[in-house]
Amino acid sequence: MNSSVLVVSFSLTAKPKKSALHQLTKRLLKNYSKGVRPVNNWTEATVVYIDFILQSVLDVDGQNQKVTTSIWYRQIWNDQFLMWDPAAFDGINEISLSSDAIWVPDIIISELVDVGRSPYLPYVYVNSSGVVKNYKPIQVVSACSLEMYAFPFDKQNCTLTFRSWLHTVNEVDLAMWRSFEEVKNDKRAFMNDGEWELVAIPARYEQLHMETTDYAQIQFNVIIRRRPLLYVVSLLIPSIFLMVVDVMSFYLPPNCGTRITFKASLLLGYTVFRVNISDDLPATAIQTPLIGVFFAVCMALLVLSLAKSIFIVKLLHHNGKTSAVRHVVINGEHTKNLILEKIHEEIVLLNYCLRQVDNTNCMKIDWLALCYEVDKVLFHVYLFILVIYTSTLCSLWAVWSSE
Numbered sequence: 001m002n003s004s005v006l007v008v009s010f011s012l013t014a015k016p017k018k019s020a021l022h023q024l025t026k027r028l029l030k031n032y033s034k035g036v037r038p039v040n041n042w043t044e045a046t047v048v049y050i051d052f053i054l055q056s057v058l059d060v061d062g063q064n065q066k067v068t069t070s071i072w073y074r075q076i077w078n079d080q081f082l083m084w085d086p087a088a089f090d091g092i093n094e095i096s097l098s099s100d101a102i103w104v105p106d107i108i109i110s111e112l113v114d115v116g117r118s119p120y121l122p123y124v125y126v127n128s129s130g131v132v133k134n135y136k137p138i139q140v141v142s143a144c145s146l147e148m149y150a151f152p153f154d155k156q157n158c159t160l161t162f163r164s165w166l167h168t169v170n171e172v173d174l175a176m177w178r179s180f181e182e183v184k185n186d187k188r189a190f191m192n193d194g195e196w197e198l199v200a201i202p203a204r205y206e207q208l209h210m211e212t213t214d215y216a217q218i219q220f221n222v223i224i225r226r227r228p229l230l231y232v233v234s235l236l237i238p239s240i241f242l243m244v245v246d247v248m249s250f251y252l253p254p255n256c257g258t259r260i261t262f263k264a265s266l267l268l269g270y271t272v273f274r275v276n277i278s279d280d281l282p283a284t285a286i287q288t289p290l291i292g293v294f295f296a297v298c299m300a301l302l303v304l305s306l307a308k309s310i311f312i313v314k315l316l317h318h319n320g321k322t323s324a325v326r327h328v329v330i331n332g333e334h335t336k337n338l339i340l341e342k343i344h345e346e347i348v349l350l351n352y353c354l355r356q357v358d359n360t361n362c363m364k365i366d367w368l369a370l371c372y373e374v375d376k377v378l379f380h381v382y383l384f385i386l387v388i389y390t391s392t393l394c395s396l397w398a399v400w401s402s403e
Contacts, residue, residue: 045171057198057224069139076131082097100122109162183203196224198223234280245266301386304382
């Protein structure tokens with residue numbers, strides 16, 4: 001009876017045995033100093049391997065010259081202070097440690113201009129040979145020299161440069177975890193259903209010389225191309241339709257009063273169209289995109305078309321004052337008894353008026369024919385300008401879209 005009570009009381013007061021994982025973590029971090037670069041020989045450089053996978057392009061801001069991207073970023077390096085024998089700790093070959101408790105390289109992105117909404121991951125993986133793996137998704141807001149002149153057939157090349165902020169190449173060196181060719185053509189994680197298409201991600205290693213020291217850096221060039229279909233359908237095609245209707249309006253007779261009204265309505269409609277699409281056009285501080293020039297020239301051509309029609313109408317009515325019929329009054333003695341003489345005078349006057357009206361109609365017909373010829377010549381000049389301008393733009397956009 002007493003022995004059983006002693007056994008029970010001993011089992012309740014005995015401390016539970018710590019797990020092998022807990023013992024391993026305590027042993028690794030017991031005398032660890034996270035402020036010291038993890039090498040036994042201080043002259044030996046710590047090589048940090050970089051891996052980069054582009055997931056999506058979130059935003060391209062041409063006005064502020066910055067791009068927001070989502071990437072999967074990996075850092076791998078060897079920590080000589082975090083090594084153990086797996087056989088001594090129940091075969092544990094890999095554990096997770098807090099990234100705040102160990103040394104982490106100060107690798108930054110040189111083009112970073114803002115902190116994105118990146119999730120905070122507090123742990124890294126460490127294996128028994130001391131290899132540390134720091135995997136994390138990052139939302140990068142980086143500066144980029146954006147070329148918007150060819151919009152919506154533009155292609156952008158944005159650089160992301162990874163380098164140590166403090167350590168020289170003799171202390172922290174960089175290397176690619178995968179080959180340059182593999183990284184360049186890796187598109188498996190990219191979200192390919194958005195506005196931007198991933199072309200390639202070429203990379204290169206270089207050493208940046210500053211003052212008397214060298215710094216290692218790896219530069220990734222994210223080359224993306226815009227898909228233009230949305231903007232062609234919503235911006236270019238409606239504008240082209242309005243210009244075609246304006247050209248067809250020249251087949252209305254010049255002396256028809258509805259031609260000017262019709263062209264004025266087209267100009268008003270195009271103005272409303274320009275106001276509605278202003279938010280879809282990229283804003284740049286240095287140069288206007290070619291599509292903006294396209295819209296401005298289209299509006300100028302509509303104004304020119306309206307001015308030409310007004311000029312033709314003015315020509316048609318220019319000869320109006322000269323066609324007035326002059327009335328001739330033949331004075332003579334009017335006697336009630338000379339009825340035959342009165343009839344003769346009326347016949348002479350009627351004959352004279354008919355000749356004047358016939359001459360005036362002939363002048364009007366000749367003037368109208370002249371105005372028609374002038375209208376035809378101006379129409380051909382207008383059409384020639386429109387065709388040359390359209391051909392130039394289509395050629396430029398075709399070249400840019402095929403690059």
